[in-house]
Amino acid sequence: MTKKQMKLGLFIKLPGQHVASWRHPGAATDSIFNLDFLTGIAQKAEEAKFDTIFFADVFGSNVSEGSSNALKLDPVILISALAAATKNIGLTATLTTTYNEPFHVARKFSAIDHLSKGRAAWNVVTSNNDREALLFGKEKHLAHADRYERAEEFVEVVKQLWSSIEADAIINDRENGRYLDLAKVHPVDHKGKWFNVKGTLDSPSTPQGHPVIVQAGSSEAGKELAAKTAEVIFTAWQTLEEAQVFYRDVKGRLAKYGRNREDLKIMPGVFITVAKTEEEALAKRKQLNNYISPEVGLAYLSNFIRQDLSGFDVDAPLPEPGEHEDKTNPQVRSSIIRRIAERENLHTLREVYEHIAGARGHREIVGTPEQIVDQLEEWFLNEGADGFNIMPPTYPEGFNDIVELVIPELRRRGLFRTEYEGATLRENLGLKVPENPNKKQSQTV
Template identity: 45%
Template structure:
């Protein structure tokens, strides 16, 4: 019998939790967000549940609300190297900006993480909006949306070429003859584009997965174009099932149009969770966190997304649709988060106050029992709105622990999630094949056509 399809599950570690009031609850020490053991503990909890990966968001600027929120984050590739050394199976996904990095250095860092982890690394490609990050890199303000994604596409193209610059069998390792590598299988990149000029090759052999998993986390037009062409997985912000279904179908069709196998592009919507043993307990937990954050803080989250001062909003009225404008005209912020928030408010005719209690960090929110959380995951998965999900608990570590101990077993009983790891690499967990080297593929095509392989060797 053919085994039924199973979902993928990632855990997004957002500081103390996805709720802005989590740090005030006091579940973890005040320095936990810069303590490597805090992250190792969460990763081990997730590994006990056989989750695919942990995921670290990041941005190269201090958030503006440092007066009321813990400020700063450890650098993801360094932190995840330490986490990988303390775990055996779980994948490690680092967010790094294509706007404020250079391809060679970042390609090397992520490939190093893949080697060190034994093939469990991924790069989450982001294009940073916001002027604060830009001003840390000599710019007066953030590049426009279209420019950020133009640079991102080139960045990814160069990175993939660098990751492939050593063929799988380039290392000979013949001690008797003293021949270490075959130079004909180590390729220059010689990339010259609008944004980058990179010679290559990478000064590191090909990594255990062929190349690290590439993740993309944008739902704008630029993000969808980039993700459908290059990504192995897309983290998305859909908040209603109709929108989730539409996004899933669109991305699979786009991948197919690029000549890709749509099964090799995993769509993973985000889900924020607040879980209690009863529905009343879950809502009490949520209310307590909201009380720490305050009514004004909840409204500020909505105001920040739509770009309107909170003082101009009536909490008990619908969104001021005439003032918001088109998502495509929103130049410097996240199109995906804005669209997800607007779609939810429009479909359910929510007031601003109601909307502020339906979304955490821009993603769909589930407040309820383990059974209810398992139900909503199963509903979206079986309907075809996702190949898996990126989970964002309200607080750490308890939110991760209750998900692993209470929700995961329910999914396992339904045959929707694994009971044990079936492989060692992140590609194994996600059900993705080992990446094919583009230079090997090109040489094979040339040989089958009766041509000599194109010269691109380093020496």
């Protein structure tokens, strides 16, 4: 039995990760905006000892009659509500740096971290959907390089705000009329290219120092930002070799920022369809793919390869990259999907969209609990991952299958916890508490 244990996140996308999950008879399609249903998922994930639940987010998704993908609730509101219904599990929500201000983000996540007693995490994204710009009165999206430059400064300012009032600044000295020790209050005075921020947050540093910083970018700029700022990175790879290259690359960048390899947990997404027999698992996958209409499948694929495929014959081959493709805006996921098509000998658009219908370029594993854990274990023990962001095909059925079949097999091999190690998300992930950079200053005043 190995002493090394993997970290697991639950990627909650309702009614399931599969593009046609809403048509499955076992999917709770009518409950995706129901707090009781969401609470049940979060509590079951906590009973299974997942490290965190995770909500992705993107604005400006195309609304269509055949897909549920565009409809969702604000993930920051969701984790705020779920903080009251859980005790141990981490709460991770996505918030873009392109269409927010640092003070807004710092304040929201500080509040959630306090109320949850140290279980909040912010998934930092820069937005990659061109339609998002239109929702915010912009004619076009910022260029890729500008988005990442802004994001780097954004995170820097948020961290300054999180540390602007030390955790023990509140002294409650009633006798002498001193509520705050002002030596432990450190107003931010930031003047940069993207932001000018002056003042303090209106709450002290949180129970885990500051919320855990998560990132999901895999471009060159994304990897560098992760090495500098991220503590968890969600990523998408198909093969162990690809995952190892990414893992060693990003971990190898940490030293130049004064960080250790254990300061960053790399957790690739894994789309899992599991059953007691391989035949049954394959039948489940086929059933879901049969629910995909050609229109939805083509629209879904269009979004990932950044080409409009509407009206294409589904039995036509995947077109070459468009000649008008923006070369300054690297599309990592599009490249992954094209490599999948080549490696798996997928000859038609239908074959491609069916292959990525649930995983969206992440690793997909279909089979028995033993087959699935064999592959997770191989990646985990060979520098492919520190853990995984688990993507169930449907809720609640597909999620229940994973909890009831995969988690016990992981535990049987000693690869996953039976109890939480601590009270905060940092403790459970094995991340150190960041020291407030202003603390030495206050001690010398």
